[in-house]
Amino acid sequence: MNLSSCSITAYESFPLVQLCIYVPVLLLGILLNALALWVFCCKLSKWTETRVYMVNLAGADFLLLFTLPFKMLSQFYHLKADTWCLILEGGYFINRLMSISIITVVAADRYLAIKYPLKAKVLRSPPKAAFASGFLWIIIICVMSLIKKLEDRGQDELCFEKSSVKPSVITLCAIIVGFFIPLIILSYCSIQVIAELIRKKNQNCHKEKVIRKAVYIVSANLIVFIVCFLPLYVGHLLRFIMDSVSSNCSAIQRVNNFVHLASVLANTNCCLDAICYYFVNKEFKEASPKLTKSKCEASEETEIQLPCVTH
Template identity: 25%
Template sequence: MEPMQLVTLATLWSENSSTSQPFNPSESPDSTEWTMIQTIIPPYVFTLSLLGLLFNSFVLGVFVAHKDRLTIAEIYLSNLALADFILLCGLPFWAMNILNEFNWPYGDALCKIVNSIIIINFYTSIYTLVMISIDRYLALVKTMKARWLRRTRYAKVMCIMLWILGLLLSMPTMVHRKVMFIEEHGVTACILDYTNDSSWKLAHQILMNLAGFVFPVLVIVFSSGNIIKALAQRTESLGFHDTNDTKATVLVYAVTLLFLFCWSPFQVFTLLDILCDVKVLDETEWSHTLDIGGQVSVYLAFLNSTLNPLLYVFSGQYFRKKVSAIYRRTRYQRRGSDMTTYQRSFVSTYINRTEQIKPVVIF
C-alpha cells in the first residue's frame, strides 16, 4: 500500500475525521514521515499500555487491599485509575490496526465497542481530574463553607454520574463507528462514517473541543489559581514557609501542566480540522499537517493515562503509608506461615509447660 494511502487512512481512523475526507494522489507526503509513524507508534502504544496497566492496576490493588475507608480524594483517584485502566485496554487494538495496514480484523461489534470504551473513559478521566481539582479547591479555599459537600457518599455518586456523562458524550462514536471497505484504498477499515450527514462530524469535533478540553481546562485553571492564591495568603499571614503548602502548590502546578501538555496538541489539531470544515482554512494546504499531526497528537494525549498514577498517587504521602501498611501486614503474615514445625512444637510445649507450672507455684 502506498504511503499516501496509509496516511489518509490514519486520519480516517482517528476520532476527528470521516470517509468524506478528500484524497488527492498528486499531493503525496514524504514517505519518511509515514515510515516513522508506522515504526514508532505501535511499539510506543504497546509500551504505553503495558506500563499504564501496571501502574493503574497497582493503584487499584492498593485501594482494594487496604482495609481503611477511602477518603474523598482516594475515591476520585481510584475512579481515575479505573478509567485510565479501561482506556489503555483499548489502545493495543489501535496499534494492531496500524501494523495490519489499517485492515480491521476484529469485526463490526469490536469496532464500536473498543472505540466507544476509549471515548467513554476519555471523558471520564478528564472530568475526574476536574472533580479532583474542585475537591482540592473546596478543601483548601472553602474549608468551612463547603464542609458538608465533601462527603464520601457524594463523591461516589459523582463518580457514577461521570460514567453516565461519558456514555452520553460517546454516542456519536457508538452510532457512526463501523467497519467499511474503502474501495480507493483497498482496505476494510474501522472508521467514523459521516457520509450521510457531515454536520455530525462538525458537531462531534466541537463537542470534543468544548466538552473535552475547553471547559475542563477553565475549571482546572480556576481551581488551581485560587488554590495557589490561598496558599500564598496563608503563608503570608502565618509568617513562615509551610513545607506541606509548598508540596501542594507544586502538585497543583504539575496537575495543570501535565493535562495541558498531553491534551493541548490533540485539541489544537481538532480545532484546525474544524476550521477546515467550515472553510476558514484551506483544506488542501492543511491536509498533510492534519494527517501527521493528528496521529502524533492523539497518542501523546494517551500518555496522560500512564502518568496519572505517578503524579496523583505515588507522590502522595498517604498513599505511600497505605503501601507500607500493606507490605508490613503481608510480611507479618508470611512470617507466620513460614514458621517451621519445630518452632510451632517448641512454642506449644513452652505454653503447655507454663500452664502446668502455674498450679504448682500457686499451691
C-alpha cells in the same frame, strides 16, 4: 475547491511510532494502575472523597490502556470502520473523557476544600463523590453512544481514522465540552488553590515547607494536563477549521499527522496519572506502613531473614 477525491490517512511510519511508545506505556501503565487500584481498594481502611475519585481515575486509565492494542492493530492491519470498530472507538473515547472529567472534578473538589472549608464540610463526602463519579460515567457513556450513532462515518474507510474532509459539528461540540470547558475549570481552580496556598504560606511560616510542596503538586498536575491533552485538542480544532474552509489535501494531511502524534502523547497520561497518585494523595502514606507490615509478616512466615525496609 473540490476535495471529494481527497482521502486522509496516517503517515506510513506511524504504526511503528505507536508500537515503540505504546508497548512501554502499556506495561508500565497496567502495572502502576493495577497497583493503585489494589492499594485504594484493598489496603486502605477509610474512604475519602479523594480516594473515591482516584479509584475512578485509575479505573478509567486502566480501561483506556486495554483499548490501545486495538488502536495499534487498526493502524497495522488497516481495520475497517465497521460496527466493532465503532464500539472500540467508543470505549477509547469514553475512558479518555472520563479521565479528563475526574481530573477536573478533583481540582474543583480541592478548590472547594481549600477556598471554602466550612461549606466543604457540608458539600463534600465519600457518598457524594461516589454519586458524582457514577453520574459522570452514565452521562459520558450515554453522550458517546449518541455521538457514535449520529456520526457520519460512511466516508471513513479505516478504524480510528477520519479520512473524509467533511467537517463534523458533533466532533466540534465534543472537543469544546469534553476538553476546553474542563481545561478552563481546571485552570481556574488550580490557580485559585495556588494563590490561596501562597497566602496561607505567608501567614504561617511553620508550615511553609508543606504548603510549598502542595503548590508544586497542584502546579505539576496542571502542567501535565496541559502538556498531555492541549496539543491533541488544538489539533482536532485545527482539523475542523481546515475541513470547514476546504483547505488543500496536503495541509489537512499535515494536521492529521500532528493529531496522530498528539494522541500518542495524550495516551501517555495513563502512566503519568498513576505516578502522580503517590505524590498527590496522602492515602498512600497511610497505606505505606500496612504494605511494609505485610512484607514483614510474609518474611517471617517463610523464615527468610530479610530486613523490612520502609521507603
